[in-house]
Amino acid sequence: MIELSNVVKEYTVIKKKSGLSGSIKSLFKPEKTIVRGVDGISFRIEKGEMVGYLGPNGAGKSTTIKMLTGILHPTSGTVRIGGISPQENRKSVVKQLGVVFGQRTQLYWDLRLGESFELLKRIYRIDEETYQSNLEMMYEVLGIDQLINTPVRQLSLGQRMKGDLAAAMLHSPSILFLDEPTIGLDVEAKQNIRSFIREMNAKRGTTIILTTHDLDDVEQLCKRLIVINHGKVVEDGPLSELILRMAPYRLLVLDLSEMPDPQTLHHHGAELIKQEGLKLTYRFHKSDISASELISGLSAKLSVVDLGVKEPDIEDMIREMYRSSSTA
Amino acid sequence: MSAYYYFFKMRILTTLAYRFEVFTAVASNAVMLLATVFLWKAAYRGIGSVQEVSQHQMIVYAILSVVMGAVLSVNVQDDMYYRVREGHIATDFIKPVQLLGMFLAEDLGTTVSALVNRAVPLILLASILFTPPLPVSLTAFLLFVPSLMLSFLLLWLMGAIVGMISFWVLELGNLGIVKDAIVRILSGSLIPIWFFPDWMGTVSAYLPFQYMYQTPLSIYIGKITHSQAGTALAIQAAWIAVLAFIAYAVWQRAKRVTLIQGG
Ligand SMILES: Nc1ncnc2c1ncn2[C@@H]1O[C@H](COP(=O)(O)OP(=O)(O)OP(=O)(O)O)[C@@H](O)[C@H]1O
Numbered sequence: 283m284i285e286l287s288n289v290v291k292e293y294t295v296i297k298k299k300s301g302l303s304g305s306i307k308s309l310f311k312p313e314k315t316i317v318r319g320v321d322g323i324s325f326r327i328e329k330g331e332m333v334g335y336l337g338p339n340g341a342g343k344s345t346t347i348k349m350l351t352g353i354l355h356p357t358s359g360t361v362r363i364g365g366i367s368p369q370e371n372r373k374s375v376v377k378q379l380g381v382v383f384g385q386r387t388q389l390y391w392d393l394r395l396g397e398s399f400e401l402l403k404r405i406y407r408i409d410e411e412t413y414q415s416n417l418e419m420m421y422e423v424l425g426i427d428q429l430i431n432t433p434v435r436q437l438s439l440g441q442r443m444k445g446d447l448a449a450a451m452l453h454s455p456s457i458l459f460l461d462e463p464t465i466g467l468d469v470e471a472k473q474n475i476r477s478f479i480r481e482m483n484a485k486r487g488t489t490i491i492l493t494t495h496d497l498d499d500v501e502q503l504c505k506r507l508i509v510i511n512h513g514k515v516v517e518d519g520p521l522s523e524l525i526l527r528m529a530p531y532r533l534l535v536l537d538l539s540e541m542p543d544p545q546t547l548h549h550h551g552a553e554l555i556k557q558e559g560l561k562l563t564y565r566f567h568k569s570d571i572s573a574s575e576l577i578s579g580l581s582a583k584l585s586v587v588d589l590g591v592k593e594p595d596i597e598d599m600i601r602e603m604y605r606s607s608s609t610a
Numbered sequence: 611m612s613a614y615y616y617f618f619k620m621r622i623l624t625t626l627a628y629r630f631e632v633f634t635a636v637a638s639n640a641v642m643l644l645a646t647v648f649l650w651k652a653a654y655r656g657i658g659s660v661q662e663v664s665q666h667q668m669i670v671y672a673i674l675s676v677v678m679g680a681v682l683s684v685n686v687q688d689d690m691y692y693r694v695r696e697g698h699i700a701t702d703f704i705k706p707v708q709l710l711g712m713f714l715a716e717d718l719g720t721t722v723s724a725l726v727n728r729a730v731p732l733i734l735l736a737s738i739l740f741t742p743p744l745p746v747s748l749t750a751f752l753l754f755v756p757s758l759m760l761s762f763l764l765l766w767l768m769g770a771i772v773g774m775i776s777f778w779v780l781e782l783g784n785l786g787i788v789k790d791a792i793v794r795i796l797s798g799s800l801i802p803i804w805f806f807p808d809w810m811g812t813v814s815a816y817l818p819f820q821y822m823y824q825t826p827l828s829i830y831i832g833k834i835t836h837s838q839a840g841t842a843l844a845i846q847a848a849w850i851a852v853l854a855f856i857a858y859a860v861w862q863r864a865k866r867v868t869l870i871q872g873g
């Protein structure tokens with residue numbers, strides 16, 4: 283469905299020197315440096331998948347999306363969507379794509395939201411029936427029927443984002459690219475947008491590729507993750523598997539009633555990673571020992587008054603992935 | 611109804627809605643109108659005609675030149691520059707439309723609404739203050755209309771070509787100003803080329819600029835005969851073909867080098 287192989291994108295950046303003589307110099311002899319935004323990326327995404335495309339700032343996520351949508355031409359390598367190159371056949375490929383760039387709108391600033399939709403209806407040649415039923419669905423899922431007569435420039439960020447999502451889905455695309463669709467939104471709006479995304483994927487089988495820095499997005503939406511750093515893929519696999527591999531441990535936090543004897547603190551199945559007065563934190567692997575086994579083992583030796591188990595955290599996992607790929 | 615027609619229609623509606631903008635634009639054009647007409651009056655003092663053009667003809671020329679400048683709206687150059695610079699071009703490229711067609715539809719929309727909200731007040735003002743800018747004959751007027759349309763296309767293609775350069779250089783600002791200045795001088799919009807030295811007239815005949823303003827205006831005031839007008843229209847059309855070809859070639863390249871600013 284979506285296929286990238288060995289895709290490289292280089293940006294030529296012209297260095298501006300400071301000062302008057304510097305700017306005159308760079309006018310005649312510009313100093314060019316080459317930045318690799320994407321450095322040899324390959325992956326495949328099948329129809330109906332919901333994939334999180336993650337990576338730290340500047341990793342190359344947006345650059346990849348721009349190549350997948352035909353906006354940018356790769357320096358080398360091939361991009362295929364349904365077997366067709368979005369660069370060579372831009373118009374026919376983009377018809378089946380929906381794209382939302384969280385940072386900018388594709389709605390028309392001078393028009394009302396409804397007029398923007400009308401325009402898109404003509405751009406994508408959506409027939410009246412499909413248009414009406416899609417619009418109805420957007421009203422229902424996103425609750426934007428109140429906003430239809432508001433000029434786009436008067437919409438709040440969250441309202442605009444909903445408008446953008448609706449605009450991206452009006453022509454029933456088979457693939458939806460979302461580049462940070464929840465950026466800057468409140469909790470409620472984020473939830474709305476997430477359920478919208480889930481619904482599109484479940485009901486319509488829309489393939490969804492999502493970039494985000496919001497870990498709740500990842501946890502609630504993505505079954506598969508592709509993680510990139512410095513323009514290279516560093517991880518690619520099902521979310522659950524990645525968590526197990528990258529952050530397989532759980533934490534056990536104990537509150538004690540009296541200072542423990544240091545000798546009794548040890549347990550063969552877990553590692554004591556923190557001790558602050560009467561508060562102990564153990565780290566243990568799911569596969570080594572169960573929580574109840576560890577708790578009963580420790581409470582036999584220690585005077586435990588309270589305890590809590592912390593599940594492997596997606597945040598820890600992501601941090602670990604970014605960290606290990608940066609030092610590599 | 612196609613997307614381009616919708617762009618065209620919505621542009622007319624939105625420009626008609628911005629009343630204040632219209633007011634300021636008409637006001638600044640009115641100043642221009644007064645200045646050029648008074649200048650020509652002063653220049654013609656004591657002279658019957660220059661190159662067979664009378665003072666009255668010249669004043670009609672000047673009035674109509676200001677009106678043309680106010681009506682023929684070519685925003686493609688600035689729009690393209692702005693959209694590339696701000697990275698909005700990304701959202702244009704994800705839609706299955708021809709970007710240039712979209713810009714053309716919008717400029718046509720602005721131009722059509724300017725016929726109503728700019729041309730009419732300016733012509734009224736000129737008629738009250740000076741003289742009604744009437745064409746020399748009905749035939750002249752009928753030849754003027756197609757020539758004016760071709761002028762619009764010439765101006766538009768020129769703007770589009772310069773605008774596309776922003777795909778390569780983002781510091782377009784000055785280039786646009788230089789182009790606008792060249793068009794202003796060499797198109798005869800301020801001073802007809804026949805006032806310049808002969809060699810400039812010769813050079814100018816081989817450049818596209820004078821066909822942007824001087825040609826339709828000369829037809830309108832009867833500076834050139836009907837048969838000369840036929841030739842002039844053909845030359846305009848030929849320049850349109852040349853510029854359209856250049857625009858197409860540049861555009862094909864521009865798309866490949868697109869740089870999108872911002873995440
Ligand atoms: N127009 C451009 N000109 C030059 N360099 C660019 C341009 N766009 C992106 N880059 C560089 O390419 C790299 C990847 O950028 P990209 O926008 O793809 O990152 P990202 O993963 O989307 O980051 P973020 O999470 O911050 O949005 C960065 O190092 C960036 O500086």
Ligand SMILES: [Mg+2]
Nearest residue numbers: 343344345873
């Ligand atoms: Mg980005």
